[in-house]
Amino acid sequence: MSDLLDVDSRPAPESSEDSALAEYVAEVCRRLSAGLLRETGDDLRSVVAAEVRSVQWALEDPAALRDRVPVHPPRLDHRGRVRMFTNPVLSQRNPLAPPLTHVSDGDECEFRVTLPLQYQGPRNMLHGGYVGVLLDDVLWYAVRHASTGISFTRELTVTYERPVPLFEELRIVGRVVEAEGRKTFAEGEIVAGGQVCARATGLWIAPKPRRDGHGSAG
Ligand SMILES: CCCCCCCC/C=C\CCCCCCCC(=O)SCCNC(=O)CCNC(=O)[C@H](O)C(C)(C)COP(=O)(O)OP(=O)(O)OC[C@H]1O[C@@H](n2cnc3c(N)ncnc32)[C@H](O)[C@@H]1OP(=O)(O)O
Missing domain, CATH: 3.10.129.10 (Hotdog Thioesterase)
Known part of the structure; x- marks a missing residue:
């Protein structure tokens, strides 16, 4: 799939750790979205607290996401502009996408x-x-x-x-x-x-x- 759409060729100025962090936070946002619609009261508070803790953990310990290979890291296009794969259906980095x-x-x-x-x-x-x-x-x-x-x-x-x-x-x-x-x-x-x-x-x-x-x- 990425070959088909690869309008950009060179990797972007973002570390693999930061790309993995962005995709992880998108995943947390998706879980939070489902949680907000599913839970109430104390259960809601527990879900929110657990997800906030997991983001804090990922921010504080750069090794925490070491095993995650980013699927859609940003790229540089031929003019040197940063290009994101924003697709709201497929992008791992877009919380709106399932993906x-x-x-x-x-x-x-x-x-x-x-x-x-x-x-x-x-x-x-x-x-x-x-x-x-x-x-x-x-x-x-x-x-x-x-x-x-x-x-x-x-x-x-x-x-x-x-x-x-x-x-x-x-x-x-x-x-x-x-x-x-x-x-x-x-x-x-x-x-x-x-x-x-x-x-x-x-x-x-x-x-x-x-x-x-x-x-x-x-
Ligand atoms: C999407 C670009 C991404 C670029 C980046 C690449 C990498 C990104 C990676 C991943 C992205 C994934 C993205 C998925 C996206 C999913 C798809 C979308 O959401 S697309 C957005 C929604 N669509 C619009 O916003 C179009 C708005 N409309 C237009 O801009 C124009 O109408 C356009 C360009 C489509 C056509 O405009 P004219 O002026 O060139 O067309 P005329 O000349 O009127 O028609 C051309 C020919 O077609 C016939 N025609 C028109 N309607 C017809 C019909 N209903 N049935 C049969 N023929 C028809 C006409 O009779 C004419 O034929 P004769 O050349 O004269 O033979």
């Missing part, structure tokens, strides 16, 4: 994830807007893999066939159906327990080439 495991690229792009409470819409079900976010992302990656440049989502149609469950593993799959000039059409689905819960079709368009011959995105 998903990127299982495969190729003719079919696949993510897997088990979503916690903070993504809930109806009880025990994934929020419908987030269903669209997951499908947009996996289809974007399928399009990105099949083309040479970056494209933007122009149209996304989501069909909600049955509830997408929280707390169990989801397969999120996307593939390109047709490419024609700047346009790429793709489709995909979210599968839980072998059943398709939601489907999407969409159109991605590469920006018009600039007069200097480059696209305007990226």
Whole structure:
């Protein structure tokens, strides 16, 4: 996955320890989010205290995270600017991201994830807007893999066939159906327990080439 998107090549001026710390704090933020929605009273206080202590421990003892290899450290681009992998679905450093495991690229792009409470819409079900976010992302990656440049989502149609469950593993799959000039059409689905819960079709368009011959995105 990182090869596909590696717009930046040189490593950034941040130690591996600091990158590991940032990803660890993002993980703590995710656990706190779930805890705030799950616990009340004394249980809430215990969860908050435990997570605050764990961040303090990681800050005070640089060796504490020694075994963690950062997944998304910042990079320098060709102009020397620091670039973060900010993706709110996949980035280990973004507490908003679950984050998903990127299982495969190729003719079919696949993510897997088990979503916690903070993504809930109806009880025990994934929020419908987030269903669209997951499908947009996996289809974007399928399009990105099949083309040479970056494209933007122009149209996304989501069909909600049955509830997408929280707390169990989801397969999120996307593939390109047709490419024609700047346009790429793709489709995909979210599968839980072998059943398709939601489907999407969409159109991605590469920006018009600039007069200097480059696209305007990226
Ligand atoms: C995302 C960039 C990242 C860059 C960094 C790279 C590394 C980062 C790593 C990891 C990132 C992971 C990120 C995942 C992101 C998930 C995906 C998103 O969220 S994308 C954001 C949401 N989307 C927008 O904000 C688009 C907003 N829209 C636009 O900017 C424009 O509409 C755009 C560029 C998409 C197209 O603009 P025009 O002016 O070039 O398009 P016209 O000329 O109107 O249409 C082009 C052709 O398409 C046809 N067309 C248009 N709509 C059609 C339709 N519905 N069906 C069929 N044809 C259609 C038209 O008839 C035209 O065809 P004829 O060339 O004349 O033959």
